[in-house]
Amino acid sequence: MAEALVSTILEQITTIICEGALEEVRLLRGVKEDLRNLRDDLTSIRALLKDAEEKQISDEPVKLWLDRLKEESLDMEEALDEWRTVLLYRRTDGAEENASFLQRKVRVFLRCFSFHPVRYHGSARNIKEINGRLHKIAADKANYQLTSMPISKLPRQAESKSFIDESSLLGRDDVKNEIISHLLCETSKEEEGSPIQTISVVGIGGIGKTALAQLIYNDENVKQHFTCRVWTCVSDIFDESKVAKSIIVGLQGLDKLAILQLESVPLGALLEKICKSIEGKKYLLVLDDVWTEKDRDFEGLNATFKCGAPGSRILVTTRKSTVATIMGSSHTIQLNNLSREICWSIIRNIALREKDQRTREEFMPVGLKIAEKCKGLPLVAKTLGGLLRFKTGIQGWEHVLNNELWRMEIVHKDVYVPLLLSYYDLPSPVRQCFTYLAHHTKDMHFSSCDMISHWMAQGYLGFDDDDSPLELKGFEYFQCLEACCFFQDFVDHGEGLECKIHDLVHDFAFFLTRGEFMTLEIFKGNESSTMNRERTLRHLTVGVEKGLCFPEFIPNAEKLRSVVVYSNISDDCAAISEKAMCNLFNQATRLRLVDMDGYGGSTIPEEIRNLLHLRYLNLGVSRNLEKLPKALFRLHNLEQLYLNDCYNLERLPDEIGNLVNLKLLHTEGCNKLTCYPKEVVRLTRLTQLLGLIVRIDRDDPEEFSIGDLANLKKLLGSLCILMMF
Structure with missing residues (x-):
């Protein structure tokens, strides 16, 4: 996971230096040299991270070193994101009234980089100080006898797939x-x-x-x-x-x-x-x-x-x-454990599915030894089968059999060691996506599209590339995890796959993240939390029963990157109060994803302006929502906005044109929405637009008309239009 984060930061640093961004804003002398030093240190660290991540399970000093690296890297990622945001304001807010706003913004930004710990929007740190700490971390790597290991690549996808649960058919x-x-x-x-x-x-x-x-x-x-x-x-x-x-x-x-x-x-x-x-x-x-x-x-x-x-x-x-x-x-x-032979059959049917009988017999001796490691658990056999499917030759299988992880004493060893083997075999960006499974509620189906959208919002898929859209990269990552048998109970609705993860796979993802994820269930007579306070809270999922509310204060929320609130509510009940939302937006200024499907309030508080990093906002099925604050449309990083089934929403402000990075807009089911503002023509990065309302009788100067679609050149297949006369 650290490897993926470091790679993302290196990409950001390179982009900033190559764009000449420092000269354009003229922020701090010497920062360019600091960034180059950071790039050199992170490059030297990256080659060792695969080995470090494998050793951290049994080597506490290595784990602590990785924790330090991750904390500093996340802070650096936030700082660089804010830097790029200031540039975005400069380039998009050309109006004179916005010039003074930008000037104030840059002054605040300068202060946050000049006097630690003064923070800009509560999250940026002094680049020079981060540079010093990361340089010390880079120097400390010599203490841990880490070796450079080749970077894992995405496995070749099988030509045919099946959603059949192999474990359910044998024994x-x-x-x-x-x-x-x-x-x-x-x-x-x-x-x-x-x-x-x-x-x-x-x-x-x-x-x-x-x-x-x-x-x-x-x-x-x-x-x-x-x-x-x-x-x-x-x-x-x-x-x-x-x-x-x-x-x-x-x-x-x-x-x-x-x-x-x-x-x-x-x-x-x-x-x-x-x-x-x-x-x-x-x-x-x-x-x-x-x-x-x-x-x-x-x-x-x-x-x-x-x-x-x-x-x-x-x-x-x-x-x-x-x-x-x-x-x-x-x-x-x-239910008794399966025999070694049946576990081998499960492994064989997954790993050697496309091989002939002779090859299956050739792999049988080492395969039976691996099957013995399954301890009779079909989930473990499935996981190992998914891992071995992409190993070349008997030597690759023997490497799995003799891996040192089998000798480790960890929680749930019988299940976690095979899962760890599969996890460490994944490419680093896919490992980062896997850990996000801890965010999803047990026993609930989720769609591949929603999962990929969340990965995009967190920056796990990197940056946009016209030759390879992030959605396509996300689908490749999803297929990679599917091939490893981490998903189950697939349902194909035509518009995308839905699936679940096994309870133990969810627990394993939770184990890997060590308290970064918190799940809170709020219902009458009970409040249950799976929060682990050993580390900084970064992702929060809250379930709220009707008649109860989201907590007005969340401890340790300063570094939250995502909040998901799910609740079935009626018209007269809000799952989260305006006060609680204000407190959240004032405290958790690093949020990249806010999913409040079914929010019951009539408006969104102006404090949303604090969410500088926000990429994903879901307010779908918010039936009482009547208007959107203009502050929302100052969030230039916003990429996905869901307003579907907001029955009482009457209009979209003209300021929507400021959301120049918006890729998805969903307003289907907004019955009182009678027009789109003309400013939608500025949203040239839109790829999905559901519920679009256009005039076809004239080229209206204030309302979006049929001819304006020519400006939205990146729109893909997901386009739903309501014609107005």
């Missing part, structure tokens, strides 16, 4: 048939209103419980036997209302609006809805990944489940045998 036939037999077998003792028979599948993480349950859920005999089937993921944070809503959505197939309306329904009414939906029906309910060991958590649901017809069944997957007891399971199946 589980007997247990699958046993569970299906319990599900389909009905006895004369079952009566209306009696407890529903529950079958629990128990096993450690990565052993394939969910994959097995999916096979059973989609079995044709099971489909025909039950009148209705419902799948809901419970996960480690239990919320009875959330589980009830999930069951109702599965039973009734609700649309987005109906799901939103469901948020205001109290638990008692939700349980009544479930009861009516399953009354007299023979149903199958799968409760996947149950963690709670409290009897009372399922009291209401258990009473409701009795409303179904005799023969209904509940299938539970869990890591804890005590859960099976609490659920009153009539049958408990302990």
Whole structure:
């Protein structure tokens, strides 16, 4: 990860020097020499970073050295970004009224680089001081016996791909048939209103419980036997209302609006809805990944489940045998580890998928030794198969077998060592993208397009290149992670892939980032945080239940780079208050990504002007949002703006033309928006435009007209137009 960050900074420094930017603004004498020194130090460090990142797991001094390097590098990245932003203001704000604004901006900028620790927008540091600290870090590298290693490249993509979960097809036939037999077998003792028979599948993480349950859920005999089937993921944070809503959505197939309306329904009414939906029906309910060991958590649901017809069944997957007891399971199946031979079959089917039988037999001896390392876990076998798929010859496989990582004593060794092997085999920029998976909520699908958009906002994909758009590079990175079997449960909606990551892969990403990511769940009677305060908080995900609010103050938010708030809200409730948003924007001035899909306020506070680095802003489905502050349109770095389904938004300000770096604008579903301002013609970098409103009856001097599309030469396929007469 440090390697990718250093490479990005080197690219920025080179660009600034080559552009003659220092001479153009005439900021500080000697800074150009400082930047050249920084470039030399970072270049000497970069060659050693692959070795350092591998050694840090077992070598604490190396880890601390990398931590120092990363902290200083991130500060330098922010400083360089602000420098380029000042240049952007100079080049884009030609109006006389903006000249004084720029002059003030440059004066503040000069002060922040002259007198440490005075900060410009709370984040820039003195380049000279950073240069000195980085020079010391570069000199210290000699203390750690680091060696130069070749930089990993993107693997060649296979000619054909499959979304089939290989681990779910091998070694589980007997247990699958046993569970299906319990599900389909009905006895004369079952009566209306009696407890529903529950079958629990128990096993450690990565052993394939969910994959097995999916096979059973989609079995044709099971489909025909039950009148209705419902799948809901419970996960480690239990919320009875959330589980009830999930069951109702599965039973009734609700649309987005109906799901939103469901948020205001109290638990008692939700349980009544479930009861009516399953009354007299023979149903199958799968409760996947149950963690709670409290009897009372399922009291209401258990009473409701009795409303179904005799023969209904509940299938539970869990890591804890005590859960099976609490659920009153009539049958408990302990999922055993797979044999070495079956693990080898999984590895072989992934790594040697396109090879002939002779080659498979040639690799079998070393393959069986690697399969023994899997400890019977199909997730580990899949991961190793994805790694070995791109290793050349038996020598490459033996290198994996004999890697020193197997001898390390780390948390979850059986799973984390194989994941580490795959992780370190990735190119550095892709490793950086992988760690961002810690930002996504467990058990939730996410789209490849959304993931790539987030990577772009964080700068993980580098800088724009007309010959290779960042979106294309992001898709290549996504395919690389997919080839390593880090994703699962793919769904293709035509407009892009959706998938999930396994719980343990998520935990592994969290392990790698050591507290940089924080997940906060806020709902009635509980507040859970997976925050680790050992290191600086940089990414925050907050889930907010209806009727509750985002915290008014977030500790350690000064260096936050992204905030994602998810909540299903009604018209009279804002998931984040204006005061909380003001506090956030005043404190977290380094934010590059703000995703508040469903924000309930009527406007955005002027304090958004502090977010100088902002690249991505999602305010979609903010139904109360009526106007946008002009301060928003001073954020020249903004690249993606989502305003879709903001029903009450009446206009886009003329100042939208200041967003000269904007690449995506989404206003589809803004029913009160009747026109686009003429200034949209200045947004010449736009590649996606959804919900565009154009006049076709005339060339209007104030409103965007059909002829103005000629100015937007980079628009790609994603263009949705509403014609106005």
